[in-house]
Amino acid sequence: xxxxxxxNAKELNIILHRLACQLIENHNDFSNTVLIGLQPRGKYLANxxxxxxxxxxxxxxxxxxxLDITFYRDDFRRGEKxxxxxxxxxxxxxxxxxxxxxxxxxxxxxSIRAALTAIQSFGRPNEIELLTLIDRRFSRHLPIQPNYxxxxxxxxxxxxxxxxxxxxxxxxxxxxxxN
Amino acid sequence: xSELSVNHLLGIKYLNKKDIxxxxxxxxxxxxxxxxPIKKVPSLRDITIANLFFENSTRTxxxxxxxxxxxSADVINFSASQSSVKKGETxxxxxxxxxxxxxxxxxxxxxxPGAGVFLSKYVDASIINAGDGAHEHPTxxxxxxxxxxxRLGDVNGKNVVIVGDIxxxxxxxxxxxxxKLQGANVMVCGPKxxxxxxxxxxxxxxxxNLRKALNWCDVANMLRVQNERMDISYFPSTREYxxxxxxxxxxxxxxxxxxxIMHPGPINRGVEITSDVADSDQAIILDQVQNxxxxxxxxIYLLASKIKH
Numbered sequence: 453x454x455x456x457x458x459x460n461a462k463e464l465n466i467i468l469h470r471l472a473c474q475l476i477e478n479h480n481d482f483s484n485t486v487l488i489g490l491q492p493r494g495k496y497l498a499n500x501x502x503x504x505x506x507x508x509x510x511x512x513x514x515x516x517x518x519l520d521i522t523f524y525r526d527d528f529r530r531g532e533k534x535x536x537x538x539x540x541x542x543x544x545x546x547x548x549x550x551x552x553x554x555x556x557x558x559x560x561x562x563s564i565r566a567a568l569t570a571i572q573s574f575g576r577p578n579e580i581e582l583l584t585l586i587d588r589r590f591s592r593h594l595p596i597q598p599n600y601x602x603x604x605x606x607x608x609x610x611x612x613x614x615x616x617x618x619x620x621x622x623x624x625x626x627x628x629x630x631n
Numbered sequence: 632x633s634e635l636s637v638n639h640l641l642g643i644k645y646l647n648k649k650d651i652x653x654x655x656x657x658x659x660x661x662x663x664x665x666x667x668p669i670k671k672v673p674s675l676r677d678i679t680i681a682n683l684f685f686e687n688s689t690r691t692x693x694x695x696x697x698x699x700x701x702x703s704a705d706v707i708n709f710s711a712s713q714s715s716v717k718k719g720e721t722x723x724x725x726x727x728x729x730x731x732x733x734x735x736x737x738x739x740x741x742x743x744p745g746a747g748v749f750l751s752k753y754v755d756a757s758i759i760n761a762g763d764g765a766h767e768h769p770t771x772x773x774x775x776x777x778x779x780x781x782r783l784g785d786v787n788g789k790n791v792v793i794v795g796d797i798x799x800x801x802x803x804x805x806x807x808x809x810x811k812l813q814g815a816n817v818m819v820c821g822p823k824x825x826x827x828x829x830x831x832x833x834x835x836x837x838x839x840n841l842r843k844a845l846n847w848c849d850v851a852n853m854l855r856v857q858n859e860r861m862d863i864s865y866f867p868s869t870r871e872y873x874x875x876x877x878x879x880x881x882x883x884x885x886x887x888x889x890x891x892i893m894h895p896g897p898i899n900r901g902v903e904i905t906s907d908v909a910d911s912d913q914a915i916i917l918d919q920v921q922n923x924x925x926x927x928x929x930x931i932y933l934l935a936s937k938i939k940h
Contacts, residue, residue, distance in 0.1 A: 523664065523672035523702075523932075529940040534634040537660040573669035 459626040467602040491520040491538035494555035496617040517542035524566040547575035556615040558584040561596035642767035643808035657929035675704040685711040698927035772805035787814035795854035820844035824865040
C-alpha cells in the first residue's frame, strides 16, 4: 500500500475558506439555508465549514444538521459488509429551505442519491445543492455533480481518497491511497 | 462490522449480550426515523414477510406489521381462525405453502412452546418468534429492556421485579433471560401457585410479599393474570388477588422511593394495577408500545441483512 498527499493542512485550509466564501456568495446571511453533513464522513467537513462561517465570517445562527443515509442505500444485502447506521440529527424544519449537502468525497454518486431520498422524509426543500471537498471525476454511476468542489482528482478505481481531520485523526490532510 | 449471531429470533435464550446491544443501537436509529414527518425507510423493499398468527394478538401483530411497513417490506397476514389449519393441515405444510409464494421471513405466534424452533429446522426462511405458548416472547422482552434503558439509562445493576402470573407467562421467561444477560438483578413475585417450582434455578429471587418486592426494586413489570390459560383455580378470587398483588397509588406513595411501572398489556385495570397508576408518570406503558415498533424494526432489519440477495 502506498499513499501520497493530495492536500496538506495549509492547502486544505485555503480550500475551506474558498468554499465558505462561495457559500456566502450564494446564500448571503443563510437565513433560509441549512447545512446538512452526510454521515459518517461528511459530518467533519460540515462541522468545520459551519464553524468557519460563524467565527471567521460572522454569520449568525447557522443551521447545521447531520443526515444518515444507511436505510436508504441501494446496496442493502448486496455486499459482505453489514451496513451500520449512524445518528441523524436535524432539529429544524427543512420544508422550503435551501439545503446544502456536504460530503468529503464524491465518487459514484450513490450516497448522494440516497441522501436525496432520505431528506424527503423531513419535508420538501426549496432547493438542494451539493458541496464536496474531493470530486473524483469520471467515476460517477449516476448523473450527479457538485455545485461546490474543493479539488477535482482523477483517481483510478483501485485507489482510495481518505480525508483526515484534526478532530478525528489528529491531522488535517487528504491522502490518495493505492492498494 | 457487527451482525447478529443468529439467523432467527426464536428466543432470548439464543442471543448474547452483544446481540442485544446491537439491536438497541439499531433501535435508537429507528426510533428517530419513526418520529420523522415521513416515518418510512426503503431498506426492505425487496423483502416479503408473512405474519402467521396461530393465536390471537392485537398489539404485537399491529406492532410487527407497522415495523415491517415502515421498513417498506411487503407484508402478508394470516390468522389461524381463517385458515386451512382448521382443515387439518400441518404447521410445516402451512408454512411451506406460504414460503413457496416467495416469502423471505416469517413472524409467528403459536400456542405450542417451541413451535418456532421446530419450524426453523424444516423451512428455509428467517423466523421471528412472536410468542410461543408459555415459552418465550423475545421481542417483548427486548422492548421492555429497551424501555428500562431509556428511562433509567442502563439495565445493568438495576433491580427488576416481575409481578403476577409467572407460571403462564412467556413475557416473564424472556424478560428473565434478557435482564440477566444485561446484568440486572431479577425477582419474581406472585402467589405461590403462579410461580413455577424451579424458577430459582434461573438465578432469580422469589418473593411472595408484594410490598417487600416493591421496596427492593427500581422497576416493577406487572403481568396480566392469564385467565384464558388457567385450567384450574390458582387463587380464591380476583378480589383477593388484587388485594395481595395489585398495585395502587396509595401503595406506591407509601414506598420510600419512586419506582418505574411497566406492563406488557393488555391491562386489566383494577386487577393488577389501578387506573391512577397506569396513567401516572411513573408508568412507561405507552413508551413500551412506541419502543416496540422501533425494536421490532431493528430485529427485522438486522435479520433481513443476513438474507443473501
